Amino acid sequence: MTDIRASATRSPTGDDATGDNDLAALALLPAFRRRQFQPDQEVIREGDPAPHAYALVSGWAFSYRLLADGTRQVLAFHIPGDMPGLADALLGRSSAGCKAATPIVANSLPAYQLRAALTHDPGLAAPVLRALSREAVAAQERMVDLGRRSAVARTVHMLLELGERLQRAGMAVGNGYACPISQILLADALGLSAIHLNRVLRRLREDGVLRFRAGHVVFDDPARARRLALSSRQDTPEPYPGRPRHSTLPGP
Amino acid sequence: MTDIRASATRSPTGDDATGDNDLAALALLPAFRRRQFQPDQEVIREGDPAPHAYALVSGWAFSYRLLADGTRQVLAFHIPGDMPGLADALLGRSSAGCKAATPIVANSLPAYQLRAALTHDPGLAAPVLRALSREAVAAQERMVDLGRRSAVARTVHMLLELGERLQRAGMAVGNGYACPISQILLADALGLSAIHLNRVLRRLREDGVLRFRAGHVVFDDPARARRLALSSRQDTPEPYPGRPRHSTLPGP
């Protein structure tokens, strides 16, 4: 995940103009080897002492950590243009697993070759440093989501953020995008149970905010969605008493 | 926060030997300027388009993001040896604020000088890349805490992790360490309300796991603490019925 600079809660910065193709030079290194993976296939094994870095060409992947009891926290979704495993390759040990969410094509580079390339070509360091820095900012956004936003705000926020990234990658049109991940996977990213996420999605759908169905996300009311994404846990969800029926989302 | 490599949940790796003084070269750059800050004083302003990078010499600091309603998510605690603002300086825009938690001394370097130094001295890139990568791993740990661990596990886990970092920095002795942060601040890092954190700490104290008082943390039962830190949300907290009285922590 190297591609996030602006999230739903902060507007793009001047730096953005330079961002998208930072890694083009790196991705073109001849040492990269084209590989394919099937859905649910492991791309990076957690704990691997000599992992590869990848440049995702097509499809979706995700990074995750497994807990003792089988619980899973999804740390990031990867879309084409991202470089999963970059930080791990630099440290020489992968701290998280990475799996394909759809069939994917990715260029791989062994960690030692990545480090060698950085030594021999000083011009390579700058884009990699920026990529890692953006990853750090994306992780911050995730921490804010998980720590301080309600389930509804978190959900809307992440879907908006994904939309912005896809838009920048030219993979989104208008108010929606193809989102080939299951509710289970999304729930594991949002720190929610799949059941509760399902209820959240239902409410968002019934309230006309967005629809998450059949591999597609459509924002029926993008402005309201953006407003919702900013609300945090103790925001008064009920501007007026005796509101219609099922919804407890902040009104327009 | 550049200093975490191993967390309470994963053992140190072979890479660790090289880690601690990665940034010594950087910190010694003549351009660094020594600065002092008082508790609660702003070191980095969120949104600053030309931030500084810092090398923390003494005292504690923390990075945070503010939400619309005044809520705060603390993203990281910084101890001596850490380099708050590194990623932000590289991107040219600070995505999070940073404040002193105690009186601190820090060396500062303007972002443009940092970028210039990286261009002119190719040997500098490698340690900075590793520092950022470690920061990424630390953020992952935080996401797992916030997303998938119970309040008790999260709390114990973070206090253990802080202990390990302080140990490596030579600032911890035996089973405890000086921890000059308020419960409010810790709660904002753990994604909990201060009130609930207070109850969690009381239970941990009454159960003989650890004490967090008067600026000090003491682990009365380190082994049990480590076990608790690994438990996640749906772990059965009650191995036997009719347990003593107040505790709902997993037994020894």
Added chain:
DNA sequence: CGAAACGTTGACTTGTTTCAATAACTGTGG
């Protein structure tokens, strides 16, 4: 000494999880 943080506690409310059960979808082989 008084003010202002910070810490502590109780009672109550709410969001989220869990359990259990059923429907809808997907791919596969007969």
Added chain:
DNA sequence: CCACAGTTATTGAAACAAGTCAACGTTTCG
């Protein structure tokens, strides 16, 4: 083409963890 198994989605009811509100103790510091 349909029946099957397996995953994913959906729903209700009940349990629980964490948050909110209000109050009071405690420490710190000017």
